[in-house]
Amino acid sequence: MFHPTIWCDSDDYRADVEVVDPKKCLEESCKPKCVKPLLEYQACVKRVQGDESGHKHCTGQYFDYWQCVDKCVGPKLFAELKW
Amino acid sequence: MVGGGVIQQILRRKLHSPSLATPVRSWLSSKTAHVDAGSSGVRAFALLGAGVTGLLSFSTVASADEAEHGLACPDYPWPHDGILSSYDHASIRRGHQVYQQVCASCHSMSLISYRDLVGVAYTEEEAKAMAAEIEVVDGPNDEGEMFTRPGKLSDRLPQPYANESAARFANGGAYPPDLSLITKARHNGQNYVFALLTGYRDPPAGISIREGLHYNPYFPGGAIAMPKMLNDEAVEYEDGVPATEAQMGKDVVSFLSWAAEPEMEERKLMGFKWIFLLSLALLQAAYYRRLKWSVLKSRKLVLDVVN
Numbered sequence: 001m002f003h004p005t006i007w008c009d010s011d012d013y014r015a016d017v018e019v020v021d022p023k024k025c026l027e028e029s030c031k032p033k034c035v036k037p038l039l040e041y042q043a044c045v046k047r048v049q050g051d052e053s054g055h056k057h058c059t060g061q062y063f064d065y066w067q068c069v070d071k072c073v074g075p076k077l078f079a080e081l082k083w
Numbered sequence: 084m085v086g087g088g089v090i091q092q093i094l095r096r097k098l099h100s101p102s103l104a105t106p107v108r109s110w111l112s113s114k115t116a117h118v119d120a121g122s123s124g125v126r127a128f129a130l131l132g133a134g135v136t137g138l139l140s141f142s143t144v145a146s147a148d149e150a151e152h153g154l155a156c157p158d159y160p161w162p163h164d165g166i167l168s169s170y171d172h173a174s175i176r177r178g179h180q181v182y183q184q185v186c187a188s189c190h191s192m193s194l195i196s197y198r199d200l201v202g203v204a205y206t207e208e209e210a211k212a213m214a215a216e217i218e219v220v221d222g223p224n225d226e227g228e229m230f231t232r233p234g235k236l237s238d239r240l241p242q243p244y245a246n247e248s249a250a251r252f253a254n255g256g257a258y259p260p261d262l263s264l265i266t267k268a269r270h271n272g273q274n275y276v277f278a279l280l281t282g283y284r285d286p287p288a289g290i291s292i293r294e295g296l297h298y299n300p301y302f303p304g305g306a307i308a309m310p311k312m313l314n315d316e317a318v319e320y321e322d323g324v325p326a327t328e329a330q331m332g333k334d335v336v337s338f339l340s341w342a343a344e345p346e347m348e349e350r351k352l353m354g355f356k357w358i359f360l361l362s363l364a365l366l367q368a369a370y371y372r373r374l375k376w377s378v379l380k381s382r383k384l385v386l387d388v389v390n
Contacts (some may be wrong), residue, residue, distance in 0.1 A: 019316060083273070
């Protein structure tokens with residue numbers, strides 16, 4: 001059965017190349033699913049860059065983005081690890 | 084003004100009977116209106132002021148609140164989660180190796196003894212050999228002196244610091260907690276510890292962490308004293324499994340879960356057995372109860388009318 005995330009598998013056929021951390025790999029592959037919160041965060045970053053007061057921050061948008069990625073990665077991650 | 088209106092409404096609801104209440108009601112309401120006339124303006128203004136302040140402060144508190152609670156960790160599908168699932172003991176063995184090589188320099192596990200590992204992660208000989216590698220203070224001997232000896236199975240896992248003060252001093256004021264019960268001592272412990280260990284990221288724009296602390300979104304407040312400890316291939320596993328960050332995280336959390344709940348497997352077996360047996364007993368009891376009550380429940384009462 002085709003395993004869509006086979007390229008995040010840590011038992012790599014490229015044995016000579018250093019190991020790929022499956023979590024980082026899956027987070028990258030989940031980015032397309034979470035484009036909306038990512039764009040919100042990037043818009044916030046732009047707004048904060050111009051800020052002089054030092055009170056503005058993008059924690060909310062950051063949390064929204066990473067919550068989306070975590071939800072996507074969570075069910076898939078352990079399948080890539082040794083049981 | 085506001086207070087008087089509210090009191091009028093309460094009185095209107097309480098004094099329900101129309102005939103009696105009307106003169107009373109009007110008297111009472113006129114009395115309260117009279118009392119409130121002078122102070123009502125001040126009270127209303129005070130209430131309004133309090134409300135506005137509350138709303139304003141709430142908006143700034145809400146944004147700080149998110150970081151305060153930390154990012155919610157996702158639920159990972161742990162192999163030992165099921166109702167009849169046991170621990171992955173190979174994972175516990177690897178996790179102990181990670182603990183020993185990465186975590187034990189700062190975190191104690193003072194409730195675990197070497198003998199607890201026998202039959203779970205190591206054979207008796209392996210555990211004895213591991214215990215013998217450490218030096219333990221024992222005594223007093225016959226001369227009244229304390230002496231050091233190699234460890235035995237009955238000894239606890241060694242502590243990195245003599246006491247909490249020493250631990251804090253060596254870690255910039257922060258105390259690396261004992262890990263014996265950590266997965267039970269934190270909300271959603273297993274998922275939280277895994278998310279924390281593998282979740283070190285760059286802080287969001289606008290957040291700066293002071294020197295000596297590190298950003299971790301899962302840690303309440305966001306600034307944790309512990310640096311990122313799990314890095315790819317930090318440990319070379321005995322069984323040759325590639326030691327990626329996620330793999331080490333999973334294994335060490337399996338080990339910590341076992342350490343906090345070593346009785347889990349027996350508990351699940353016992354639970355399954357007794358729930359099954361008690362369900363049968365419940366069916367039997369229900370049948371017996373209905374059998375005994377059937378006499379009363381099938382009574383017929385005849386009302387005999389005397390003409």
